[in-house]
Amino acid sequence: MGTAAIIVAAGRGTRVGGPVAKQWRDLGGRSVARRAIDAFRAVGDIAPIVVVLAADDLGTAPALGDDVEIVTGGGTRAESVRAGLESLEGRGVETVLIHDVARPLVPAAVIGRVRAALEQADGAAPALTVSDALWYGTDRVTGTRDRTGLWRAQTPQGFRFAPILAAHRAHDGTAPDDVAVARAAGLEVAIVTGDEANLKITTEADFARAEKELRGDMDVRTGTGFDVHAFAEGDYVILCGVKVPHDRTLKGHSDADVGLHAVTDAIYGALADGDIGRHFPPSDPKWKGAASHVFLTHAAGRAAERGYRLSNVDCTLVCERPKIGPHAAAMAGEIARLVKVAPERVSVKATTSETLGFTGREEGIAALATVTLVAP
DSSP states (O other), X not given: OXXXXXXXXXXXXXXXXXXXXXXXXXXXXXXXXXXXXHHHHTTSSEEEEEEEEOGGGXXXXXXXXXXXXXXXOOSSHHHHHHHHHHHHTTTTEEEEEEEETTOTTOOHHHHHHHHHHTTTSSEEEEEEEOOSOEEEESSSEEEEEOOTTOEEEOSOEEEEHHHHHHHHHHXXXXXXXXXXXXXXXXOOEEEEEOOTTSOOOOSHHHHHHHHHHHHHXXXXXXXXXXXXXXXEEOSEEEETXXXXXXXXXXXXSSOOOHHHHHHHHHHHHHTTOOOHHHHSOTTSGGGTTOOTHHHHHHHHHHHHHTTOEEEEEEEEEEOSSSOOGGGHHHHHHHHHXXXXXXXXXXXXXXXXXXXXXXXXXXXXXXXXXXXXXXXX
């Protein structure tokens, strides 16, 4: 199977405070847990991704994706890690990456360095050298300590699977992290370069640091789309994936869903990836009468392949009739389902052209769309 990931998310995050555990708090539009998962998901060849949750969170935690396996954790971090490891036994896993959910911004390069080091060592973990002077004391400095050879540990901590499972089974469960468990079992652990962006969220101030880190690294793209289709004989129209009764239909090579066409072209535009005609030429008979959700899911898929998520969609339909208001919520819901975002990130609204132009004369329907893509 190759490399699996275990994300430990069974803690309660009490030092941060607040009504919910820190892993479920929002961080730049996604929960902390979802960001940690997405960091490993984006690498592309890590599977399965196992998330270890507290028993109290089972059934109440937000959806984390169909590719995520949920395991019940224990009373300590070590017990939770072992539960994750036991769930992987006998499944052909060769190496495993164990990561704290509280480090949601782990860069792909750090994950890659840990994996590469496992080709030569039983274990590997990222760390940063200690550059500050070190003191000890309480409210007064009572001594100093040489910082030579000291490191600040990070995760993911990676291991060859069989040795780390055996090490956890043999350990008393009091180790602060998996490197300590590995070393207690005599395993060699290589140090690889960590990253300051791979910060651990422990206090409220850390959330502010993480938000600042996201703002600095985000690649934000905006695209617009426009489409128009004329009316023809019929008794319904398809708008934003919803069948709406009407005394005419829309004419086009596909199903003429002017709303989905505009949203699709907006995504392609944000990607600088052409338009529907480039990807689905109207000269090709196989697209005759095609459902427009095929075009939209293709565009959304190309965005995901490049590491972008859809932050929001805004679509405006321009027509005198049919009335869009009674169907707007269903249309927004259908777009959200197709592009896999929360419904509150999609807006569908309508306006008339005050009886001016072809839409005012009820000769057809126009649609305008704007989308925002974000790559963390």
